[in-house]
Amino acid sequence: MNHILKIESLTRQFKSGDKTLTVVNNITFEIEEGISCAIVGPSGSGKTTLLGLSAGLDQPTSGDVTLNGINLKPLNEDQRAEVRNRHVGFVFQTFQLVPTLTAVENVMVPLELRGEATNQVRERAIGLLEEVGLGERSHHYPTQLSGGEQQRVAVARAFINDPKILFADEPTGNLDSETGEHIENLIFDLNRKQGTTLVLVTHDLDLADKCDRVIKLKNGEVDSDIFKSSEEAVA
């Protein structure tokens, strides 16, 4: 099986006054293409930092990240941005929509940043919004949408560039349980349909249980790494 993400001896340290804080400590793992993987652990265990490093949002102190066969280490910020734009999708806990753009415009952003033709992009964005059940609300601004609806727009945006890998950071953390479940299903459905690899950071053990693999972090190190069969995982 191909590895979409390879993490090798990854370390990230922060300076705090005279002290050096090691948040991610010499972590190595690989994620196979098409699976879903949850990263869990208590607060301060390094989950978010690991996600940021894996997605090329931050530079490690040492070690390597290889995303879809591209080593991120030698790339500058603009080059890493291009890698994210081509291969990565994101879903955040706080939705992170651009308030001045309508739902459909928000979904279009990643492809528009590439300079792709607007009409085709728009059609695709509307198609995705229909898939997440927001076809009727494509011209609403974020403030006119509920939290669940905003997160559905974010999910549609995450899939518009046909990402190889989707990073989700507590995607249901700001939603009530019913809406949260709806979003979870959406993400897993699209993940399965498009063959996207899913990496999600969560405190929610029920959500983690739905993934093929669960990596548990503790004090910046991998505490456990459990693989499940896919039938077991999504059941």
Added chain:
Amino acid sequence: MAWRDSRSNRKKLFLYLAAIIVGVAAQVAISSFRENLNDSINEQSKELLGADLEVEKNSPFHDELEIYLDSLGGERSDALSFTSMAFFPKSGTTRLSQITALEGDFPYYGALKTDPQSASDTFQKTAGALVDEPILLQFGLQPGDSVKIGLVTYEIAGALQEIPGQPVAASFFGPRIFIPRENIEATGLLQRGSQLEYISYIKYPEGTDPILVESTLDAMNDSVRFGYDDVAERKEEVGEAILYLSNFLNLIGFIALLLGGIGVASSIFVYIRQKISTVAVLRCVGASSNQAMSIYLIQAVFMGFIGASIGAIIGSLIQLYLPVLVQDFVPVDIELALSWSSIFIGIITGVSISLIFALFPLLAVRKISPLFTLRSVDINLSKLLNWITRFTLFGLIGVSVVGYAWLMLNDILAALFFTLGLVFCLLLLSGIAFLIMKGAQKFNPKAFGYEFRQGLANLYRPNNQTSTLLLTFGLGVTLISSLYLTQDMLLGTINFDDGQDLPNLALYDIQYDQNEGVNKIILDNDMELLQNVPIVTMRLQSINDTTVAEFMADSSRKPRSWALNREYRSTYRDSLVSTETVESGVFVGTVTDPDDLVPISVSTDLMNDLNAQVGDTIVWDVQGIPISSFIAGTRTVDWQTPQPNFFVVFPTGVLEPAPQFFATTLNTPSREASLELQQKIVQAYPNVSAIDIGQVLETVRDFIDKITFVIQFIGLFSIITGLIVLAGSAATSRYQRIREAVLLRTLGAKQKQVIKIQVIEYVFLGIMAALTGLTLSVGASALLGYFYFDIDFVPNFTILGIETLILIGLVLTIGLLNTRGIHTRPPLEILRDQAA
């Protein structure tokens, strides 16, 4: 609690206080300056005139007046004032100058400031001349060189630096030259047709009652017409002029302060919006609504006080610079001192403005519910206020503005008009700003690139301050741009092309027997005469058998007194010229029998001022000879052309034998040729005066430039306030912008794209601010042109274009400075922000 709460946001609030600082600085600077100027006028009141009494008349005084002036005792100086060409042999240059031929010890108060100082005492004894310093510098002359006035050559005894009571601006339209009155006849300039002013300066002996002198002169003035001024009157005139100027500047400064107030209100709105959760928590733990409001009220008042105090200090420093701006226009030396009353009023005004404007958001604090701790809601603070509260607050602001304007203008009606005008302006600006924003929202074309659309969309982001910015900027831009456009409009009327057909040199006071000689010099120099017109001076004796004296005695008269009393300079010719068209009746070119009623042509403006009709009879006093005429027709005259135009034109065949002089206009090929010709004519005929039209226009331009610069300097405060509000707004939305920039970076935007979005946003804001302000300024200038100057206004698109570019540049610079570093934030912050 108020202090502790402000800890994390003091920097942000302080930026907004800058708006108050600028407003108060403008106020304190202007009112301190006014107070200093008033003090200086009071202290130097006698120097405004240089004597206790000045009497003037354009002919020698009548015996009755002479006898009375002599009876006053005290000291007396006599002067003759006229314009004449001055020729400077060393530099070979000539210049039309204002000559004062003086006899006596004038000035009695203050001194003629000269270099060397002794020259002011000696020039009369040594038959020397005092010449305005700037002209000496311009022509490279020094005391010891000479100046020829008429037929007499005087040695320049000193450079004239200051004349009591005369602002430097008095020399703009011709250098001032003092010569002794003794032997003035030798100059050959006191001939018929010369415009002479006879002036006497009197210093009263001890115990003279100025009021008694005034009433005696008033009584005498009914029969013998002359002009006079005493210290009290001059002081009142100067004081009034200064008061009008400083009130005007003060109100412009006050507008800057009001804009600051709008800035404060909008900033506190944004500030409080960020504090909603804090207020909700405080309410939860038992704070009353008043306690919650007090926290922010104390912050607003405290910050207002700090801002106003800093503004007062800066204003006191700026007033040191103001005299440099206006010294040319005021007739006294301005002595500077700290004006505590101005500082006090400035601080009180600043605090009040910040308090009143802050009340809008602060009263909304009272409505923040403790429930907000449990449920995050997006609240529109302004909607928390009911209409009664809003109405009361707007009323309070209105009353404060009227009150302040009343204090400044001392006239409740003027204050009400000022407030109404301001409200109208703000409503109009808000309307234009609203339309522009709506237009931008509708216009945002899908065909344009993402960066373009995102940049434009940022202008109507939630919690945007675009309207406030357009309002504050718009008012400043309107103010400054209107001045520029009006200045341009005025200059445009005197901005003639250098075409061959328009004259650029005018010669006048050419005596009858000199006319041929002057014409010969012109033709010998290969130049063409454009006009050579005879001029006959005359006065009105009667209209339809009613004498001028009878008209003047009638308080309900319709003809205006200037038209009845002036000395007319009329011409005679057999046809109309290109600047004239017949309006009504006929133009009669020639008469054969001069003893019949003479058919004359009168300009339409004079017809109105004389309240005359075609067919009316007028008897003229032509230097002692009565000539009866009737109005055969009227003409419209284009007075704006630089050539001799006349109120009254006689037909040929009547005035030829009358004493007359000539005026000649011509077009010289170059400035050098013009100067050479002037020199030749003045040397041959010293009494002939030349007006270099090009030079006059340059002087007028300089004069208008100087005046408008003073007003623009004050208007600039409004622009600065607008920039501060912009900087504050950019700083306030910084957090939101960082989030957006980081989000876009996360989704794959390149640094260049993020910067491009911001540049587009600020360029659009600049364009919108320019459109808002410039639209109104074009309207204001057009109205001013139509109603006040009677000029058809054509906007100068070069000026508008340059203003737009400057504005865009300013907005872009401030915006990018305030959002600097945003695009360098690592995308990881998006995750940290969530975790936080």
